[in-house]
Amino acid sequence: MKVYRYLLGLAVIFSITLLSCKEESKKVIKTTPVSFTKEGSLSIYKQETDSLITSLDIEIAETDYETQTGLMYRKSMETNQGMLFIFPDVAMHSFYMKNTEFPLDIIFLNEDLKIASIQKNAEPFNESGLSSKVPVKYVLEINAGLSDAWSLEVGDTITFSRL
Secondary structure, three states, X not given: OHHHHHHHHHHHHHHHHHHHOXXXXXXXXXXXXXXXXXXXXXXXXXXXXXXXXEEEEEXXXXXXXXXXXXXXXXXXXXXXXXXXXXXXEEEOOEEOOOOOOOOEEEEEEOOOOEEEEEEEEEOOOOOOOEEOOOOEEEEEEEEOOHHHHOOOOOOOEEEEEEX
């Protein structure tokens, strides 16, 4: 009888152990890819000659959610596309590349829409802060390498219009 109780106790402990070690099924989170939505047009001009450097289709980020999310969770962006951030105030602004899957050039613009500083080749997924270095009101994000390809410089200007 003692052996029976002992074996029964072992069986109960074994069963509890198996049940408690059961792996939970993994939850799969499906995300919908974020695609580009044209919300305006932007042109960049050379400061000395006022000649057109390039024109872009832009998305505009101006709400708290839009400015915090930016280009996160996207696989890429076309060469003729960019994202323009519009802030309610002129201030020092800092960006990071958390959840951003492709490298960017980050162009910081003052309230007169002149390039104030450029952060080139921001690394994907890097959470280090990338500062504007001076107070700005606007920020333009474009694919990495384009600021060099277009020879952008501090003082070049932009214009933009909404759709």
